[in-house]
Amino acid sequence: xxxxxxxxxxxxxxxxxxxxxxxTGAVVNAEAPIATAPAAEPEPTPEGDATTDAETTSAPGDxxxxxxxxxxxxxxxxxxxxxASWCPKCRALDEDIEANAIPTGMTIFKVDFDTATDLxxxxxxxxxxxxxxxxxxxxxxxxGVLYENTTLDALIAAAP
Numbered sequence: 001x002x003x004x005x006x007x008x009x010x011x012x013x014x015x016x017x018x019x020x021x022x023x024t025g026a027v028v029n030a031e032a033p034i035a036t037a038p039a040a041e042p043e044p045t046p047e048g049d050a051t052t053d054a055e056t057t058s059a060p061g062d063x064x065x066x067x068x069x070x071x072x073x074x075x076x077x078x079x080x081x082x083x084a085s086w087c088p089k090c091r092a093l094d095e096d097i098e099a100n101a102i103p104t105g106m107t108i109f110k111v112d113f114d115t116a117t118d119l120x121x122x123x124x125x126x127x128x129x130x131x132x133x134x135x136x137x138x139x140x141x142x143x144g145v146l147y148e149n150t151t152l153d154a155l156i157a158a159a160p
Contacts, residue, residue: 061102066109066116071138076105079155080132082120084113087128093150100152108155133160 064070071078081097083090090113097108111119113128123132123140129150133141141160 060104061106061108063097063102063108063110066111066119070109071134072136074107075136076107077103077159078134078136079106079108079159080111080119080123080134081108081155082113082116082125082128082130082132083110084128087113089129089147089150093129093146093152093155096151097155102152103156106156131155131158133158 066080081093083094102108123143125132127145129146130143131146132143135141142158144158146154
């Protein structure tokens with residue numbers, strides 16, 4: 001009888017953990033998301049004109065896998081999204097980012113939470129769904145956890 005109770009309690013605990021998502025912790029309050037307008041199509045330049053920095057930074061936002069050197073090579077606003085493929089909240093945020101327009105000049109880097117231990121230590125990341133805004137030198141500007149509001153709007157609202 002004691003064994004059945006122990007097994008039932010263990011099963012209930014496993015079910016609660018599985019249904020609860022991947023983590024709990026600090027949550028970014030993103031009650032007032034920033035609306036973004038779609039980027040206007042750039043006008044064609046006459047042949048021979050060089051592309052200016054303004055034209056380069058006005059490109060629509062990007063969502064890319066993180067790679068070494070990504071921060072230094074990328075102009076504009078940079079966000080690291082610490083993602084785990086096994087995390088339901090991470091998958092929800094990933095799907096929302098993919099489904100919506102990223103603001104002009106913003107690049108979101110998807111960082112593998114499980115393998116990027118050096119980046120997790122550098123930015124003090126302990127939970128999945130953590131986002132970290134960094135400057136051109138990779139210095140932390142702000143960070144938060146989007147566990148409760150896994151939307152692109154919440155990510156944008158957390159910008160410095």
